[in-house]
Amino acid sequence: MAKGEQIVCSAEEYFQERGPTVKFSHLHYFVQETRFCRKIDPEKCILKDVSGIMRPGMNAIMGATGSGKTSLLDVLAGRKDPAGLRIGSVLVDGRAVTSELRLSSAYVVQDDILMGTLTVKENLLFSANLRLNPKLYTTTDKHSRVAAIIQDLGLADCANTKVTISINEEKKLSLLIGMELITSPSLLFLDEPTTGLDSNTANCIINLLHKLSRRGKTVIFSIHQPRYSIFKQFDHLTLMHKGEVVYAGAADYALDYFTNLGYQIDAFNNPADFFMDITNGEAKSTLESSTDAECQNELATKYQESELCQKVLEELNHMNQRTDGEVKSHDEAAKYATSFLYQMRVVCNRTMLNILRNPQTSYAQLALNIFFAILVGLIYYQIPMTLPEALQNRYCIGAFFFLIINMVFGNLSAVELFIKERAIFIHENSSGYYRTSVYFLSKIFADLLPNRIIPIIVFSAIAYYMMGLKPAFEAFVCFALTMCLVSLAGVSLAFLVSASVSSFAMANILIALPFVFMMVFGGYLVNLNAMLSWLSWLKWISIFRYGLDATFINELKGQLFYNNGTILPGEIFLKAQGIDYSMWGFWQNQVALLGIITVCMFLAYVQLRRINRWK
Numbered sequence: 201m202a203k204g205e206q207i208v209c210s211a212e213e214y215f216q217e218r219g220p221t222v223k224f225s226h227l228h229y230f231v232q233e234t235r236f237c238r239k240i241d242p243e244k245c246i247l248k249d250v251s252g253i254m255r256p257g258m259n260a261i262m263g264a265t266g267s268g269k270t271s272l273l274d275v276l277a278g279r280k281d282p283a284g285l286r287i288g289s290v291l292v293d294g295r296a297v298t299s300e301l302r303l304s305s306a307y308v309v310q311d312d313i314l315m316g317t318l319t320v321k322e323n324l325l326f327s328a329n330l331r332l333n334p335k336l337y338t339t340t341d342k343h344s345r346v347a348a349i350i351q352d353l354g355l356a357d358c359a360n361t362k363v364t365i366s367i368n369e370e371k372k373l374s375l376l377i378g379m380e381l382i383t384s385p386s387l388l389f390l391d392e393p394t395t396g397l398d399s400n401t402a403n404c405i406i407n408l409l410h411k412l413s414r415r416g417k418t419v420i421f422s423i424h425q426p427r428y429s430i431f432k433q434f435d436h437l438t439l440m441h442k443g444e445v446v447y448a449g450a451a452d453y454a455l456d457y458f459t460n461l462g463y464q465i466d467a468f469n470n471p472a473d474f475f476m477d478i479t480n481g482e483a484k485s486t487l488e489s490s491t492d493a494e495c496q497n498e499l500a501t502k503y504q505e506s507e508l509c510q511k512v513l514e515e516l517n518h519m520n521q522r523t524d525g526e527v528k529s530h531d532e533a534a535k536y537a538t539s540f541l542y543q544m545r546v547v548c549n550r551t552m553l554n555i556l557r558n559p560q561t562s563y564a565q566l567a568l569n570i571f572f573a574i575l576v577g578l579i580y581y582q583i584p585m586t587l588p589e590a591l592q593n594r595y596c597i598g599a600f601f602f603l604i605i606n607m608v609f610g611n612l613s614a615v616e617l618f619i620k621e622r623a624i625f626i627h628e629n630s631s632g633y634y635r636t637s638v639y640f641l642s643k644i645f646a647d648l649l650p651n652r653i654i655p656i657i658v659f660s661a662i663a664y665y666m667m668g669l670k671p672a673f674e675a676f677v678c679f680a681l682t683m684c685l686v687s688l689a690g691v692s693l694a695f696l697v698s699a700s701v702s703s704f705a706m707a708n709i710l711i712a713l714p715f716v717f718m719m720v721f722g723g724y725l726v727n728l729n730a731m732l733s734w735l736s737w738l739k740w741i742s743i744f745r746y747g748l749d750a751t752f753i754n755e756l757k758g759q760l761f762y763n764n765g766t767i768l769p770g771e772i773f774l775k776a777q778g779i780d781y782s783m784w785g786f787w788q789n790q791v792a793l794l795g796i797i798t799v800c801m802f803l804a805y806v807q808l809r810r811i812n813r814w815k
């Protein structure tokens with residue numbers, strides 16, 4: 201299709217495509233609980249021999265909590281770890297579920313995956329910019345598509361409202377659906393779209409899905425216990441119990457099916473509630489004499505023996521089945537609709553917008569640095585050049601230690617960087633919005649400049665001149681550079697922790713530990729005795745040691761100190777401390793800090809790539 205050809209004026213035009221038929225046969229899905237990478241429980245089968253066919257229309261997967269409805273939905277959507285699918289296959293219009301197919305379908309969850317600082321329209325445009333190929337769609341096309349979706353989903357009145365501000369749950373869910381509709385998918389998966397909504401809102405959402413299904417889309421969703429007005433809109437019902445199917449067929453035939461099994465619905469009872477009562481063992485069959493538990497277990501067997509199930513299995517047997525191996529081997533890496541540079545532009549734009557609209561962290565970081573700079577400046581105001589004051593603990597050593605501690609610990613806030621937006625990143629990355637490297641680089645650039653480098657330069661200028669350190673301008677530049685590198689080394693370690701864990705509590709523990717070890721065993725605080733000499737290697741990776749050595753050399757080299765009429769060069773102190781004060785002696789500290797930054801940043805990126813995207 202040529203660029204510009206896809207100008208869309210109405211949502212109807214791109215909702216016409218008929219949705220695919222999803223066929224799945226003999227699915228056996230296993231999970232195993234692991235803790236700290238160790239398998240703690242034996243394998244558990246959460247889907248047992250599940251087969252079915254879902255066609256364009258409203259396909260509901262219903263069942264009690266823990267019955268396996270979300271697992272079935274995730275397996276069908278290709279979002280569940282394929283390693284757990286031991287037997288069985290899923291075919292969408294006869295094709296295996298590959299990354300390409302996964303990205304062309306919509307997957308809507310109610311998680312917190314919207315960027316709250318952006319407006320409804322900006323969120324939709326973000327999705328359009330990254331998921332529509334710029335070679336096929338012009339900016340005008342994307343805007344018209346966004347406008348059509350806003351109109352169609354009833355979001356016009358809040359289009360320019362920020363998501364965090366006063367948009368209700370219905371609008372939020374409509375927006376989540378809208379972000380997926382941008383690519384005009386013909387297959388939609390929704391995990392419990394009505395959970396947590398009041399009945400009116402739930403009705404509105406189901407009406408919306410019904411409207412989409414009537415335009416030919418295949419809508420597949422899990423649902424817990426819908427009210428009748430919702431239930432009557434289902435075309436196909438799959439009823440789950442303990443990982444097995446107890447009914448799969450037309451929703452309006454389900455009542456007859458269970459009546460034939462001897463279950464009698466009370467007058468005015470909601471069929472959906474009635475089916476749940478049957479699976480829970482609360483409704484009794486008039487044909488059975490066995491116990492409740494036996495009745496419940498027999499439901500799956502009865503369904504498998506039913507004519508309904510046999511028909512489905514027959515149809516599934518006719519289709520061109522592929523082996524599991526073939527299905528998995530087709531699962532290639534995801535292809536993105538846009539180039540690396542284009543993604544960088546769009547994602548950096550959003551990150552900067554997010555910072556500008558939510559500048560508290562940057563202001564707080566700057567204020568903290570100014571406060572500590574003035575504090576350290578006042579404590580060590582104009583350090584004298586006379587001995588012993590100039591070099592004793594009270595002055596030089598104490599002052600520099602204070603500065604370095606402030607640089608390292610002042611950046612603890614960096615641990616929140618990847619944790620805060622983890623759910624958004626996982627969703628967007630696995631939905632093909634952008635590459636992991638794009639997200640990583642955009643976060644790094646957007647965080648480092650406003651939150652780290654600028655506040656540190658301000659800090660260095662205030663502290664340096666208040667303390668009356670070496671007056672040469674190059675010395676100030678070297679001092680500021682050292683402070684920046686020390687700070688960035690601390691930040692990169694915080695990024696590594698942030699990309700490795702998902703909870704703030706864990707991150708705080710993990711970041712405090714290496715900082716304290718580096719500080720204590722950096723060589724200045726503790727003289728390691730024989731007992732702890734095996735920890736002496738820590739000084740080679742101590743940010744504190746490299747920072748302090750560099751600051752001492754920068755300040756003391758070439759300075760003269762006075763003591764009762766005698767003049768002492770600063771080099772004597774450096775020699776006494778065993779510090780190499782040659783040119784390379786100074787720069788080797790910067791190189792070591794750069795090395796720590798590079799290694800930690802690289803590992804943080806690797807950790808981000810390793811985050812488990814599977815459900």
Ligand SMILES: Nc1ncnc2c1ncn2[C@@H]1O[C@H](COP(=O)(O)OP(=O)(O)OP(=O)(O)O)[C@@H](O)[C@H]1O
Nearest residue numbers: 231232233246264265266267268269270271272815
């Ligand atoms: N990745 C997993 N690891 C361990 N157990 C899992 C995993 N996924 C699902 N389970 C287990 O499988 C069973 C079915 O879970 P599933 O989420 O599919 O049920 P559900 O019917 O959707 O329930 P709910 O309504 O609570 O979401 C549960 O017992 C759940 O604990």
